[in-house]
Amino acid sequence: MSRHDDVPAAETSLYCNEWGSGDPLIALHPLALESTAFAGVATRLDRLGLRTLALDLPGFGCSPLVEGPLTPAALAEPVIEFVRTLERPPILMGMSLGGRVALEVALREPERVRGLVLVAPYLPWRKRPRLFRMAHHLDPAWGERLPLEHAWPLLKRTTDLLEGIPALEHDWFARACVRVAYYLSCPATRTAFFSAARELALDPSEGPEGVWARLRTIRVPTVVLWAGRDRLIPHAHADAVAELMPDAARLEVACSGHFVNFLHFRCMEHAMALATSRILDAERGREWTSQPVLTPCVAGREASAETAA
Amino acid sequence: MGSMRQEEEAGLLPWTGLDERTCLVRWDARGHGASEATLREEDYRWSELARDLWGVADALELSRVAIGGISMGAGTALHAAVLEPQRTRGLALMAPPTAWGTRPRQARLYRSSVKLVERVGLGPFRFFGALGSRMVGNQGVARVTRSVMRGLAHADPRAVAAALRGAALSDLPDPERLEGLDVPTLILAWKGDASHPLSTAEALATRLPKARLEVAGSLAEIEVWPETLNSFLGGLP
Numbered sequence: 001m002s003r004h005d006d007v008p009a010a011e012t013s014l015y016c017n018e019w020g021s022g023d024p025l026i027a028l029h030p031l032a033l034e035s036t037a038f039a040g041v042a043t044r045l046d047r048l049g050l051r052t053l054a055l056d057l058p059g060f061g062c063s064p065l066v067e068g069p070l071t072p073a074a075l076a077e078p079v080i081e082f083v084r085t086l087e088r089p090p091i092l093m094g095m096s097l098g099g100r101v102a103l104e105v106a107l108r109e110p111e112r113v114r115g116l117v118l119v120a121p122y123l124p125w126r127k128r129p130r131l132f133r134m135a136h137h138l139d140p141a142w143g144e145r146l147p148l149e150h151a152w153p154l155l156k157r158t159t160d161l162l163e164g165i166p167a168l169e170h171d172w173f174a175r176a177c178v179r180v181a182y183y184l185s186c187p188a189t190r191t192a193f194f195s196a197a198r199e200l201a202l203d204p205s206e207g208p209e210g211v212w213a214r215l216r217t218i219r220v221p222t223v224v225l226w227a228g229r230d231r232l233i234p235h236a237h238a239d240a241v242a243e244l245m246p247d248a249a250r251l252e253v254a255c256s257g258h259f260v261n262f263l264h265f266r267c268m269e270h271a272m273a274l275a276t277s278r279i280l281d282a283e284r285g286r287e288w289t290s291q292p293v294l295t296p297c298v299a300g301r302e303a304s305a306e307t308a309a
Numbered sequence: 310m311g312s313m314r315q316e317e318e319a320g321l322l323p324w325t326g327l328d329e330r331t332c333l334v335r336w337d338a339r340g341h342g343a344s345e346a347t348l349r350e351e352d353y354r355w356s357e358l359a360r361d362l363w364g365v366a367d368a369l370e371l372s373r374v375a376i377g378g379i380s381m382g383a384g385t386a387l388h389a390a391v392l393e394p395q396r397t398r399g400l401a402l403m404a405p406p407t408a409w410g411t412r413p414r415q416a417r418l419y420r421s422s423v424k425l426v427e428r429v430g431l432g433p434f435r436f437f438g439a440l441g442s443r444m445v446g447n448q449g450v451a452r453v454t455r456s457v458m459r460g461l462a463h464a465d466p467r468a469v470a471a472a473l474r475g476a477a478l479s480d481l482p483d484p485e486r487l488e489g490l491d492v493p494t495l496i497l498a499w500k501g502d503a504s505h506p507l508s509t510a511e512a513l514a515t516r517l518p519k520a521r522l523e524v525a526g527s528l529a530e531i532e533v534w535p536e537t538l539n540s541f542l543g544g545l546p
Contacts, residue, residue, distance in 0.1 A: 228465075251345075254465040254467075255465075274345065289347060291347045291348065291349050291352075292347070292348060293345050293346065293347055294340075294345060294346040294347070294348070294465050294467070294468050295345055296337075296342065296343045296344060296345060296346070297464075297465075298343055301314060301343055
C-alpha cells in the first residue's frame, strides 16, 4: 500500500509516493516516467528495512513544472531540498535520467547521502558530440504547441486497456511506460519532456564541468547496476565508470533491457534490491568485490512461486 | 552446473527425508541458479566454494555442522571439511566427481565446452546434453542431466564459461590430506556415469578413515538415499 503527498522542495513541491518503513531511500525515475514505477521494487526494499520515497521530478507525474531549462542540476535542486528535510541521510536510487540526477545530488551534497544506487544511469555520450549538439535546436516550447490534449480521451482509454493486460499486473515499470501516452497529452509534461531530453543531450561530457571528470570526485558508497540488453545506454559506459570509480560496485542484470523487460521485469527488480543491499552490507563492514557481478535471472523461479502462492 | 531448483525438478533430493531434528540449509553456489555470478574463473574453484560454505555457516552463526553435496557440491564439502575439520560433524558426499587421475580428462572436456559456449552460446550445449541424457542407462542420472540442461536455458554464457573454467581448475584435496580427516563420512555413488565415476567414490572410501560407501545401480536404489542419509545424520556424535 502506498502513501503519497506533496513534499516541500526549494521553491516548488514534489509529489512523493511512499512505501514501506525504515530508513529512507529516495527513488528517482527515468525520463517521461513517474514515481509509481518503483511500486514493485519498493516491496523488496521494504524487506531490507528501507522506506522508499519515490519522487516525481519537476514537470513529471504530479509535480509542477519549474521555470527554466530542466538541466540535471535544476532537477537535482528540489531533491536536495527534500533530502535536507529528512531525519537521516537517505540512500539515493536513480534509474536512467534519475541516475544522472542522483549523481548530481551526491556530487553537490555528499554528506547528506548515505549511498548511491545508479541503475543504467544516463551519462553524456563521449562519441558523436556534434549529433548531440543538434539538440540546441530543440525548443521545449514545441511541447505546448502539439495539440495532443484533444486526443486525451482516446489516449486514456488506450492506456487503460494496455494496463489491464494480465502480464503487466505486477510490472510497474511497464505500466508507467504505458501511461506515458496520456501523460504526454498534458502540455506541461510535454514541455518538461522536451526540456529534460534537450538538457540531457547537451549535458557536457568533457571539461571541468563535464560529469565524466566529476565522477572521480564521488566519495559516497556507490553501486552501479547495468542492464545487459540495454539499447539506450552504451555498454562502454560500464567500463568507463569502473575505471573512474574503482571503489564502486559493478553489477549487471544480463537478461534485462533499459526498463521495459517483459518476462524479466522481476530480474531487474531483484537486481535493484541486490544492488541496494550492497550499500547496507558495506555499512556492516562487508567488502565488495572489485569484479563485475552478474545478478541472476529469476523470471521463471519467481513467476512459478507466485502462481503456486 | 546445477542449482537447488534443478535438484527439485530432478526429484532426486536426498535432503527430503531428513527428520525434524535436522535444520537443513541449502543455497545455490555462486554463479549457479539464483545466486550471483562473477566472471573470474578462480572464483569457481571448489576451494573457493568451500569458503562460501563456511561464510554461510558464519552468517547463520552455526559453529559445528554436518556438510554434504552432490557432484561439485561433494567436492566443495570435502574441501570445506579439510579447511575446518574441527567444525565438521559429518560429511555426506553424493555422486563424487572425477578426481586425481581421472580429472585431467574431465578438465579437457570442460575447456572444450568453454570454447563451444564462447563461440556459439548455450544452444548446442543444451541440445547435446538433452540428447546425452536419453542415452544414459541409469534413469536417475538421466533426470539430473535433463534438469541441469533445462537450467542452462536461463544461464548467462559468460558465467557458464567462467564456472566451467573454474571446474577445470578444480580437483579434490590431496589424498594424503584426506587420510587425516577424522570425520564420519557417508559416500553415496551411482553406476553408469563417467563424470561421477565409481573409482573416485572407492578411492575416497579407502582414504577417509571413517567412511562408508553405498553404491546405487538403479533409480530404485537412488530413491532410498534419503533414508540412508537420515539414518547417517541421526547416528552422528
